[in-house]
Amino acid sequence: MVRLIAMQFRDRVYKIVAQIPRGRVVTYGQVAALCGRPRAARIVGGIAHWGDHSLPWQRVVHKDGSLAAGYPGGVEGHKQVLEAEGIRVSKDYKVDIERLKWNP
DNA sequence: CGAGTGACCGCAA
């Protein structure tokens, strides 16, 4: 069997983010917690920046529902992508995280 | 191999 402990933290993050259903969002802390490191939320952001951009990072937002400032195009570009996913974004660049939060 | 760093989070004034 495959030992997940052999996977780098980054690999787990990829797997989690890649499985986020369309129309749902998760927080960086959520992804970090799913990877076994509840306090590694910063790393998740780092992976998003240095890692594979092909993954749906647009579905990953802050815990308060605010969008990622470092997303390509800024919060504006992020907002556009989320709306394309069917997620309603407020004019203040925030999503109803409490309602759209994905729980595996 | 060492130090710096970040698409964060929580708490205090």
Place this chain on the structure above:
DNA sequence: ATTGCGGCCACTC
């Protein structure tokens, strides 16, 4: 409600 600061952990150079 907003603003500022520290802590945390893996990744990059």
